[in-house]
Amino acid sequence: MEIIASPSPNFDFRQYPVNMLVLHYTGMESGHAALDRMCDPEAKVSSHYMVWEDGRIDQLVAEDRRAWHAGVSRWQGDQDLNSRSIGIEIVNGGHDFPLADGSLPPFPLPQIQALIALIRKILADHDIPATRIVGHSDIAPDRKQDPGEHFPWQMLAQAGIGFWPEVEGTNDPDVDGKSLSPGETGASVRRMQEFLAGIGYALDCNGSYDPPTEAVVRAFQRRWLPDRVSGIADIQTLRRIGAVFDFYSA
Structure with a gap:
């Protein structure tokens, strides 16, 4: 080289x-x-x-x-x-x-x-x-x-550089649940934020699907789900968040 x-x-x-x-x-x-x-x-x-x-x-x-x-x-x-x-x-x-x-x-x-x-x-x-x-x-x-x-x-x-999740889901029902969208609030949003923060993203786990959370979800999709960069945490996105979190926290 x-x-x-x-x-x-x-x-x-x-x-x-x-x-x-x-x-x-x-x-x-x-x-x-x-x-x-x-x-x-x-x-x-x-x-x-x-x-x-x-x-x-x-x-x-x-x-x-x-x-x-x-x-x-x-x-x-x-x-x-x-x-x-x-x-x-x-x-x-x-x-x-x-x-x-x-x-x-x-x-x-x-x-x-x-x-x-x-x-x-x-x-x-x-x-x-x-x-x-x-x-x-x-x-x-x-x-x-x-x-x-x-x-x-x-x-x-x-090629042995980094990680790519082979598993589509997680056993955690709070992550592998209903889809979440910008503007929503509640425990499910907070749980998703905690998983994203656990991976490494800078995010305030406030339970509100606010613009910073949407930006992080979009960045996550850009990296791990490149065919669905929407900023909406659909079921597939939530499952992938759980799979990446499981690897990163192992």
Whole structure:
């Protein structure tokens, strides 16, 4: 695996050991535009690596330094995720630059194969549990959508990276119950919020299916149920929440 040095000035010093991996898409018109931006000192944004469509990999920031990719974000009760994580930008236009027919641009196989090889290298060097391999939308659900519902999380799990639930349900009747929708309140909503917070999402377990809860449900679906990104917790979503919670809390 060849890694090209493309140093960015946008970094500082870590405050915590590395124990997270955050995946992004670039969300720009081209990889060159994304690379130029991440190397522009005025942009104040960067990542440790960028993976091109053809599988080339650029390294912008050394892994022992704090790249500026996560922004205001939280996961499993932690903040300052830039200090705790390695960030990888994957060249893809995403929601901002869809294809001509409106669909999201695919991630080419050589790109995903290179990404898998890079992540395996990172995991060999750092103690990063499967529960802390996340997308940008997981850690900032109110403002981010990347790497998007078109990102092949299941393919990564099949390569031994992260997790993909093989079970559709949970034995907990409070989670595997009736569907829930924005605006609802009550114990069932609170229980769902507790499961989502137990997975790692930053969420106030107040029993109200409010806009922040809808944003988290949508982020969960984008990651775990990419064919139904609605923000509505239907039965399949509730079952999947329970299955992921069971794995994350094991």
